[in-house]
Amino acid sequence: MMQSKLKSVPPKPTPGAQTGAEKPSVNRRPVLQVEGVDKVYANGTVALKGADMTVREGEFVSLLGPSGCGKSTLLRIMAGLGDVSAGQMRWWEQGYDVVGDTGRKLAFVFQNATLMPWARVRKNVRLPLDLDHSSRPDDVEKSIDEALSMVGLSQFQHAFPRELSGGMQMRASIARALTTQPNLLLMDEPFGALDEMTRNKLNDDVLALWQARNWTVVFVTHSVYEAVYLSNRVVVMAARPGRIVDEITIDQPYPRLPDFRVSTEFAGYCRQVSQALERASALGEEASI
């Protein structure tokens, strides 16, 4: 397997940029507003009940909870990929149909890299732009070059997915999301299938990109450690019905370098989030008795 890494991005944001690292989040503009959202699937499963949350510009928010508590359902609704059964979802304080007109963009990174196996990395990465048709050919090539460079895959652009390690396939998947130059990045457990070392490295790289690009990120994970390491806030969900039951602010400065993982502050937040997760899991089990 070939090895590579995301391009090293200076952790300092550009002058004037407001990132989750710097500005109290309450002062920032809402990017996502989930207001009393229920989601009932056609088979009667109540995947979400009364979900309420706001994600503000530049925040890094994780969704954490036991299997089946509706994390992916909520993320898909945030992506405009599914209707709500009740309540409403707003993007940049507007309806989904208006978002395109404002020039703001969201991108979704799935749990699996979902690359086309018969296509080389470059062709996989250009897929959103080919589907979009609105960019000029020169701009398309420039966006692809930039995205590949950002994730450190420029020299592997002519490789097929099977020639890449799992971590590199996820990098290609992230590059594909970046070609549209999103303001909002929705990531559904992107590193769950990777070994711990690769996951830690990708966590660092995504954080560096987040700070440098001034993204807003919502990140689904099963890992308490990953959630604490990455996030400004961890939103904890319970199952049956899927709902938001807790929220923990990780009040630690960025950049969060690997030393943070072995600090007492990190251990304290992990304990706090683990306890919240245990309470949430117990709520789901009570409901199923």
Ligand SMILES: Nc1ncnc2c1ncn2[C@@H]1O[C@H](COP(=O)(O)OP(=O)(O)OP(=O)(O)O)[C@@H](O)[C@H]1O
């Ligand atoms: N298309 C669907 N049709 C019917 N039920 C569904 C559908 N998608 C999800 N569900 C159900 O909705 C509930 C929430 O599922 P969801 O995948 O959102 O949870 P999750 O927290 O992301 O789970 P996991 O952590 O295991 O990925 C589960 O009971 C699941 O079985």
